[in-house]
Amino acid sequence: MPPMKRPLRLLLAASAAAAAPAVADDAVFAACLTELRGEAPSRGVNTAAFDTLTQGLAPDMAVVGFLDAQPEFTTAIWDYMAGLVDEERVADGQAMLRKWAEVLAAVEARYGVDAATVVAVWGVESNYGRNFGKRPLLQSLATLSCFGRRQPFFRGxxxxxxxxxxxxxxxxxxxxxxxxxxFGHTQFMPSTFMRLAVDFDGDGRRDLVDSVPDALASTANFLADAGWQAGRPWGIEVRLPEGFDPAQAGRRKRRTLDEWQAAGLARADGSPLPGGEETAGLILPAGPAGPAFLTLKNFDALFGYNAAESYALAIAHLADRLRGAPAGFHTPWPTDDPGLSRAERREVQQLLIARGHDIGEPDGVLGARTRRAIADLQRQLGQEPDGRAGRRLLDWLRNPD
Incomplete structure (x- = not known):
């Protein structure tokens, strides 16, 4: 996935929604389209096709605001994981494993990527095809080709x-x-599509929008190309020894499993690490007081799909849950105010609406209006108005007296 998409995984789903859109300059956009039209033949698009496909195209300046928006706040890892790997997504994913079992078996046979991992990517990227995004790609990409930062990237x-x-x-x-x-079930950028999308249903088209088999196979092909190793784990939750120096952590600071064992690391349940010359990096998503993980090559393949460690961990954990692993990790997150599932976030929204806050339909997405309502309530309670919805807020909304 391209760099422009990656940072969004570190934010709440609608953190950019508060950005003020830039003002459209129709003359600038028209001149830019003329320039793009002249470049089109050298980019594999003849002038006639360019004219047909861009007829009536107008800029959507909101996307420039998203590009330049400063995030209001980043998401704590326990909030991020609670929203992405909840019981609802696990149940839906298990249903998809059953529904698409034959296709997933064929995908695994061809690409060597197991069904649970492919379905986990699908679940996180589009909630199993429910959330594709609603913006016309040509309009968004034409706008970003003509306004804002990174125009050469978006022109491509x-x-x-x-x-x-x-x-x-x-x-x-x-x-x-x-x-x-x-775009699509597993959210490929166009350049990624052209490089790695496959026609798995045999209809002559690579369609990640209306063909689930194409989307699942393309995802597996991406991971295989990124170095996925069939039958191997993504990593190991570990326990750090007393006095461990967290400066030794880092996904790229790889050591052999023998060396990590010699450094005093053990499995999270206290049992010995497997030995050997396979290398692993150590990540501490919430610092040394939280869960710790030795990450192997399959974690790196997930990281390649969307370059954020939190994203790769969510995919890895969801895949484990789909295989029957219990919720959570052996070591709890270091917080006294845990994150909320999507069902609990919808409940927060419903309770805010009942208190008279206008936040729209409860959808489990903590967008700008929901965060403003939470911040207003926090001010009334004499709390820091950070707009965060956690366990304490939900408990108070349930029993305010």
Whole structure:
């Protein structure tokens, strides 16, 4: 996935929504489209196709605001994990494993990536096809090609999108996605699509929007290309020895399992680590007081899909849950105010609405209006107005007296 998408995994789902859109300059956009039209033939798109596909295109300046927005706050790892790996997503994922068992078995046979991992990516990226994103890709990418930062990057994605449409892989009216251009069941950027998407259902098109088999196989192909090792774990939760220096941690600071064992690390339950010359990095998502993990090559493959350690850990843990692992980790998160599942976040929203706050429909997404309502309530209670919804807030809303 491209760099522009990656940081969003560290934020609440709608953190950029508060950004004020830039003001459109139609003359600048028209001149930019003319420039892009002249460049199109050298990018594999003839002028006639360019004219047809861009007819009536207007800028969507909101995406420039998202690009330049400063996040209001980053998400604590326990909030991030609680929202992405909850009982609802596990149950839905197990249903998808059953529904698509035959396809997933064929995918694993061809690419060597197990069904639980592929379905975990699907669940996190689009909630199993429920959340594709609603912005027309051509409009978003054309706008970002003409305004804001990183125009050369987005121009490449824009021309690749034109190629996808010209080749007929996805119908123009179905090509919607995120503001930055990711689309489909497992949210490929256009350039990633052209490089790694596959036609698994045999209809002659690589369609990540309307073909679940194509999307699942393409995801497995991505992970295989990133170095996925069939039959190997992603990592090991570990216990740190007393006095361990956290400066030794880092996904890229790899040591052999023998060396980690000699440094005093053990499995989280206290049993010995497996030995050997396989190398692993150590990550401490919440610092040395929280869960610790030795990460192996399959974790790096997940990291390659979306370059954030929190994202890779969510995929890895969801995949483990789909295989039957218990909720949570052996070592708890170092907080006295745990994060909330999506069902609990919807309950927070429902209780805020009952108190007269106008936040829209309760959807479990803690967007700007929900955070403002929480911050207002926190001020009334004499608390720091950080807009965060955690266990203590939910308990108070349930029993305010």
């Amino acid at each position: 994605e824009f021309f690749t999108t034109l190629q996808i449409l010209k080749l007929g892989h996805v119908a123009p009216d179905r090509l919607t996605g995120s503001w930055a251009g990711a």
